[in-house]
Amino acid sequence: xxxxxxxxxxxxxxxxxxxxxxxxxxxxxxxxxxxxxxxxxxxxxxxxxxxxxxxxxxxxxxxxxxxxxxxxxxxxxxxxxxxxxx
Numbered sequence: 001x002x003x004x005x006x007x008x009x010x011x012x013x014x015x016x017x018x019x020x021x022x023x024x025x026x027x028x029x030x031x032x033x034x035x036x037x038x039x040x041x042x043x044x045x046x047x048x049x050x051x052x053x054x055x056x057x058x059x060x061x062x063x064x065x066x067x068x069x070x071x072x073x074x075x076x077x078x079x080x081x082x083x084x085x086x
């Protein structure tokens with residue numbers, strides 16, 4: 001076997017193993033009790049703000065948080081291909 005074909009085979013095997021590792025980490029199920037990364041927390045806050053939540057609006061606090069929570073949950077269910085009724 002030539003050296004070039006061994007290098008190519010090694011690169012192919014490395015690519016297969018790396019893609020399997022990436023697929024395994026990105027396919028983890030949603031667990032609300034699991035610790036979140038900083039990027040996940042920022043993405044959650046951005047989603048809530050896009051749904052109309054204002055963390056500084058303390059006068060309407062329970063209502064605006066619940067409404068934004070329902071909107072975010074519905075958007076996530078719609079993005080996951082599921083359906084959620086309100």
